[in-house]
Amino acid sequence: MIQRTDQLPTIELDGRQITFHPGESLLEVASRSGVQIPTLCHDPRLDPAGACRSCLVEVEGQRRLLPSCATPAVDGQKVTASPEHSPRIERHRKSLFSLYLTEHPGEDHPDGVERGAPNKLVRAAKAFGAEDWGKLENLRDDLLGDRSHDENPYIQFDSDLCILCAKCTRYCDEVESVSAITLAGRGSETTIATPDGRSLLDTTCEMCGGCVAVCPTGAMGEKKPKTHKMPVEAELEKVRTTCNYCGVGCQFDLNVDPAAREGGGEIVKVTSPTPAPPPPTPQPRGRTGGSTARTRCGKGRFGYDFLHHEDRLKTPLVRGADGELHPATWDEALAAAAAGLRGVQERHGKDALAFVSSSRCTVEENFLVQKLSRAVFGTNNVHQCAAT
Amino acid sequence: MTNSIREIRDADFLFVIGSNTTEAHPVIAMEMKRAVRDGATLVVADPRRIWLTEIAEKHLQLNPGTDVWLLNAMAHVIVTEGLVDKAFIETHTEGYEAVAETVKRYSPEEAERVTGIPAEDIRWAARKYATTKKAGIYYTLGITEHSHGTDNVYALANLVLMTGHLGGESMGLNPLRGQNNVQGANDAGATPIYYPGYQRVDDEKVRAKYEALWGVELSPEPGWNLNEMMKKAGDEIRGFFVMGEDIILSEPNVLALEERMNRVEFLVLQEIFPNETMRFADVVLPASGFAEKEGVFVNSERRMQRVRKAIDPPKGARADWQILLDLAAASGASWHHRTPADIFDEFAQHAPNFAGISHARLDAQGEDEDGYTGLQWPCPDPDHPGTRYLHEGRVLRGKGLLTAVEYRPSDELPDEEYGLLLSTGRTLYHYNAATQTRRDPGLDTKQPGAFVQLHPRDAKKRSIRDGDPVTITTRRGSIDAIAHVSRQVKPGCIWMALHFAEARANVLTNDKGDAVTGTAEYKVCAAEVTKASDYTGELHEFRGSHYQAGHAEDAPS
Structure with missing residues (x-):
């Protein structure tokens, strides 16, 4: 039940009075009010973890800064969230991102910072004036997805880029609920791994690629664009479309290298649409709780290679007098198809023809098949393939 | 929904x-x-x-x-x-x-x-x-x-x-809905009893409307449904046009169907890959995948969403809608459609439930607060916001009809000769005839071949161990697969996926159809499993899955 706005509680955020719906976190209230708070580890589909410390804010009466993702708004609270309003927040962000960079290659990574998804850490570090405080040695292993160790064709982990926010493992636990990957090791050797260091193929992993999609730094990356030396995401064209597998109808962006295949274009990866900004009105919890509209399964995310497969039919074929199928021109094949169907119709009547349409094809194509069947060949013997 | x-x-x-x-x-x-x-x-x-x-x-x-x-x-x-x-x-x-x-x-x-x-x-x-x-x-x-x-x-x-x-x-x-556009295919009138928008073919007024629209005389007789078409193949039905479907893999009791297909005089197949049905085709027209054309899919919740062209089809192939226009022209029709948006307009404007939807409106539609796009029908006019759930305030047909039903046993149940009950279905890693997913390295590595699940008790009776090649037989045929001994199935029941061309589960299934819809009984038939005597297929390794968590206890003792 959405309450009337004038009955809702209020917080003061950076000097502004803002109403909220009980249950909303400070981060949620801020982001829909146009107050930008950086976050690396939060996703509305996940329980808040407060792991990355990027979203800390000042709350009056609290000695320490609090993670806004995990702090519920309380009536009458005074909150300062922007560096312009708080030197303490400014100092915090600068030091935090400088510290992150001691364990992160930043823009010096050999594969570039855009290896997977756009690197949110590097962007935030730039935005908040992080400094070079030197580099620490990386003691973590990255066996997950390693080519010699794990022949899964999709997912590869790079510990150099990982900030241990555990967004990937939490997604795997909380959304996909398969718990195929986990935080492993201790202290400075803590890393992301599978149980017993198995290949992802030998775990409960369902290849949904959610770990790749939520990773803020590209540490969880797609293997194929890297091993095939394909262009980075920023250079790809995104085309919004509807998945072609089951009846859920997920929306996603095909990321296309338009120059590949002699200008015909090649799909390099599939990404989820960037979320639209949340509506400015107070939101009951659940509504903003991360719709699955941006969640994918393995077929949707990775199952597009068939389009580029060498087995694709490329030439019309017509069966000859020898009983074999032979290549033909389009004109020859269309004429043969029309003549063949007309022949059956003349010999056996209109209802001796049957048209099997496809629930895999578009509405327009199904419309044309039934129109062809009814208006051109005069029969209602038309049915889509999923009927039985 | x-x-x-x-x-x-x-x-x-x-x-x-x-x-x-x-x-x-x-x-x-x-x-x-x-x-x-x-x-x-x-x-x-x-x-x-x-x-x-x-x-x-x-x-x-x-x-x-x-x-x-x-x-x-x-x-x-x-x-x-x-x-x-x-x-x-x-x-x-x-x-x-x-x-x-x-x-x-x-x-x-x-x-x-x-x-x-x-x-x-x-x-x-x-x-x-x-x-x-x-x-x-x-x-x-x-x-x-x-x-x-x-x-x-x-x-x-x-x-x-x-x-x-x-x-x-x-x-x-x-x-x-099982497939991306089952809903849309039905909405578009690819059914023997309905024009687009569930308008009956035997309704005089509807027929008159489409006769005027298309300028031809239309048949008042409802057509055969898919199940009946397949059973009449080679007899009453002598010619087929098949688009985007492998009937020889997907239809039930396929060995009997293959025998009938030999008597079909002419078959046109419009496809993106060679498939089993191509053996019976007289003309093959190379078509396009979903990323290679414009159009609309309708999902399970009646949501019309755009499909957009991202890449070109392989050189020589054409978009399906283009092929259908070309075939209509070659067959003597003169249709005015030029683009998928044109075609959509003719589809939607004459079906009241869809009349408010067009490509232009779908393209202008942003994402809503939950990240969804598109429009859910009914959407009768361009200002209508679409319908999230049906029957609000009033049941659409006026009164919701309760229908008393009595239990009728399945057509073919286990007996002395065929002692097990076979069900079939889909798995996570493949999709129906799997012409797409079996050409994907990852999905295929995860599940490389056909398997049959049977309960440890039934396995033990037949001296079958987990991983053994076995032969599954019904009254209609037999195929080989790898045994998965698993408590996932009940004793007396076995289960197979339908995806594998080298081990077609539909050789086994019963083609008895539902009296109303003609949908076949893929979920129940009598079967028997024996150790395969001369298995020639590969001994696949099936990689990790959720269901293997209790694998050790599933091994026959």
Whole structure:
């Protein structure tokens, strides 16, 4: 039940009075009010973890800064969230991102910072004036997805880029609920791994690629664009479309290298649409709780290679007098198809023809098949393939 | 679906029956997982242990094909314990009395004997369903792929109507569509009894409308449904046009169908890959994949969404809509369509439920607050916002019709000769005829070949060990696969996926169709399994999966 706005509680955020719906976190209230708070580890589909410390804010009466993702708004609270309003927040962000960079290659990574998804850490570090405080040695292993160790064709982990926010493992636990990957090791050797260091193929992993999609730094990356030396995401064209597998109808962006295949274009990866900004009105919890509209399964995310497969039919074929199928021109094949169907119709009547349409094809194509069947060949013997 | 995918998370009770949602509709399953995390009660009715049964409050593990018994017994509890919604029944339904009379004979105790589900569990589920306001039913082909599939759906509808779980958020009766555009193909009129928008072909006025629109005389006779077409192939039906379907892999009892297909005089196949049906084709037209053309798909929740061209088809292939226009022209028709947007307009503007939708409107549509796009029909005019859930305030047909149904056994049940009950279905890693997914390295590595699940007890009787090549035989044919010895299936039941061309499960299946829809009984037939004597296929390794968690206990002792 959405309450009337004038009955809702209020917080003061950076000097502004803002109403909220009980249950909303400070981060949620801020982001829909146009107050930008950086976050690396939060996703509305996940329980808040407060792991990355990027979203800390000042709350009056609290000695320490609090993670806004995990702090519920309380009536009458005074909150300062922007560096312009708080030197303490400014100092915090600068030091935090400088510290992150001691364990992160930043823009010096050999594969570039855009290896997977756009690197949110590097962007935030730039935005908040992080400094070079030197580099620490990386003691973590990255066996997950390693080519010699794990022949899964999709997912590869790079510990150099990982900030241990555990967004990937939490997604795997909380959304996909398969718990195929986990935080492993201790202290400075803590890393992301599978149980017993198995290949992802030998775990409960369902290849949904959610770990790749939520990773803020590209540490969880797609293997194929890297091993095939394909262009980075920023250079790809995104085309919004509807998945072609089951009846859920997920929306996603095909990321296309338009120059590949002699200008015909090649799909390099599939990404989820960037979320639209949340509506400015107070939101009951659940509504903003991360719709699955941006969640994918393995077929949707990775199952597009068939389009580029060498087995694709490329030439019309017509069966000859020898009983074999032979290549033909389009004109020859269309004429043969029309003549063949007309022949059956003349010999056996209109209802001796049957048209099997496809629930895999578009509405327009199904419309044309039934129109062809009814208006051109005069029969209602038309049915889509999923009927039985 | 009467309701929308986004409403699932807010449901308080989910009754999932005949749907292995995590494998067939993974992203809908994520909404269900989320609802359960937030405290909803999940009840799963399925002959197999599936992923969802792990998080379900109760798993009603019924014997395959006994759904009517389970559902009538639930109705029995609801009626006899006075849990019906009297006001809703009086205002919005008809036929209640007959159903109440019929289900009297379906006591939970008797149901336990037939279905194998404890009577107390049936009572519990019925009470919980009837007394929870936001209670939704979700089903898939486990309900419809039976010779009595329509009865199963009626029995479900009876539960919905007698409890008034209709016309509000997070409730209703929700069939999850198996393929990307099953809904759209039906909407577009690719059915023997309807023009676009479910306008009957034997309705004089409708026919006159389309005769005027298309300038031709149209047949008043309803056509054959797909099941009948296949049975009449080679006899009454002598010519086929087939687009985007491998009938020789997907239709039931395919060996008999192959024999009939030899007598078909002419077949045109429009496809993107060579498939089994191509052996019977006289003309093959190379077509396009979904990323190579413009158009619209309609999802399970009646949502029309755009499909957009991202890449060119391979040189030489054409978009399906273009081929159909070319074929119509070659057949002497002069159609005015130039683009998919044109075609869509003719489709939508003459069907009242879709008349408010066009490519232009879909393209202008942004994402809503939950990230969804597109428009859900009914959407009768350009200002209509679309319809999230049906039957709000009033049942669409006026009065919701309750239909009394009696249990009818499946067409072919196990006997002395064929002692096991075979069901078939889809898995997470492949998709139907798998012409696409088996050409993907990752999906195919995860599940490289055909397998049959059988219970340790049945395996032991037949001296079969996990991983053995076995032969599965029914009255219609036999195929080889690898044995998965698993407690996922009940004793006496076996299960196979339909995806594999080298081991076509549909060689085995029964082509007996439902009396109304013609949908075949893929879910129940009698079968026997023996060790394969001369197995020539590969001995596949099946990589990790959720179901292997209890693998050690599943090994035959």
